[in-house]
Amino acid sequence: MSVPVHEQIAESLRSAIRTGDLAVGAPLPSEAQLCERWRTSRAPVRQALAALRSEGLVGGGPGRPPVVRRATLVQPFDTFLSFSRWAHLIGAEPGQRTLECALRPAPAQVADAMGLEPGDRVVQLLRLRSVDGVPAMVERSTFTAAVGRVLFDRDLDAGSVYSYLVADGLRVGPARHVIDAVGADEQDAELLSTPVGAPLLRERRTACTEDGTVFEHSDDRYRPDRVVFTIDNSPDGHPAPGRTWGAAAPAAPGPGRGDRA
Known part of the structure; x- marks a missing residue:
C-alpha cells in the first residue's frame, strides 16, 4: 500500500x-x-x-x-516498547552499545517490582541508546532468568532484544509505564554527556507475558533535549483519527504496546 x-x-x-x-x-x-x-x-x-x-x-x-520551532525527538506512546522501531518509523538510525549483560541476584527493589523473592536470579542489561549517533537514553533492563538467559548467546549491539526473546518463544502481553523526572547520576552523566544532577526523563516499565506473568522491569533515562514523550487522545479514550506521528532529531528516540528493541 x-x-x-x-x-x-x-x-x-x-x-x-x-x-x-x-x-x-x-x-x-x-x-x-x-x-x-x-x-x-x-x-x-x-x-x-x-x-x-x-x-x-x-x-x-x-x-x-x-x-x-524545535528539533527534539518525539516518542509516542503507541511505540514506547520499541526504541528501534520508533526510530525507524521517523526515518532515524537507532544505535546501541551494550555495557553489561549479567546474571545476578535481584536487588530488593527490582524483586518487589517483578514479584520475585530478593536474591532470585535475574538477567540485567545496561545499554546506551542513540539516534543518528547522538546519545539519547540509558537503558537498564532486568529480565527473569528463564526469559533473559537467551540474551547471552545473542549479539545485543546488532539486533533487537525483544526480537530475540520472541523468537525464543516469549509471548509479550501488556506493560505498565511510570514516567517521572530524575537527576542524572554519575553513570548517566558520563554516558549521556550531561552534568551530574541534570534532569532526565525517566520511564519505568513492567512488562508481562500474555498470561500476566512479569518477565521484565526497566529503568530508562532520556535526555529531555533529545527526546520528549507525547500522548494523543480523544474524549472516548481512543487515539485521535488521522493522527500522524513523527519527529525530528538532534538539535534541540516511549508508551503502551509494541515490542522493545
Whole structure:
C-alpha cells in the first residue's frame, strides 16, 4: 500500500529538521514550493504542515510562513516498547552499545517490582541508546532468568532484544509505564554527556507475558533535549483519527504496546 502524499511530505520535512538541513528558526519551503516539488495540490501540503504543527516541530499561522520551532525527538506512546522501531518509523538510525549483560541476584527493589523473592536470579542489561549517533537514553533492563538467559548467546549491539526473546518463544502481553523526572547520576552523566544532577526523563516499565506473568522491569533515562514523550487522545479514550506521528532529531528516540528493541 502506497504512503499518502501528505505523510511523505511530512516525513521529508522531519528528516530535513533532524539532519539540520532545516535548523531551528529556519523557514520551511513555501506551500507553492512544496506543491511544485511534490507535484501535488495545496491540500496534502497543508495537511503535512498541520501534522508538524501539532507535533510542535514548526510554528507560524495564517499569513505567516512556517518556521522550525524545535528539533527534539518525539516518542509516542503507541511505540514506547520499541526504541528501534520508533526510530525507524521517523526515518532515524537507532544505535546501541551494550555495557553489561549479567546474571545476578535481584536487588530488593527490582524483586518487589517483578514479584520475585530478593536474591532470585535475574538477567540485567545496561545499554546506551542513540539516534543518528547522538546519545539519547540509558537503558537498564532486568529480565527473569528463564526469559533473559537467551540474551547471552545473542549479539545485543546488532539486533533487537525483544526480537530475540520472541523468537525464543516469549509471548509479550501488556506493560505498565511510570514516567517521572530524575537527576542524572554519575553513570548517566558520563554516558549521556550531561552534568551530574541534570534532569532526565525517566520511564519505568513492567512488562508481562500474555498470561500476566512479569518477565521484565526497566529503568530508562532520556535526555529531555533529545527526546520528549507525547500522548494523543480523544474524549472516548481512543487515539485521535488521522493522527500522524513523527519527529525530528538532534538539535534541540516511549508508551503502551509494541515490542522493545
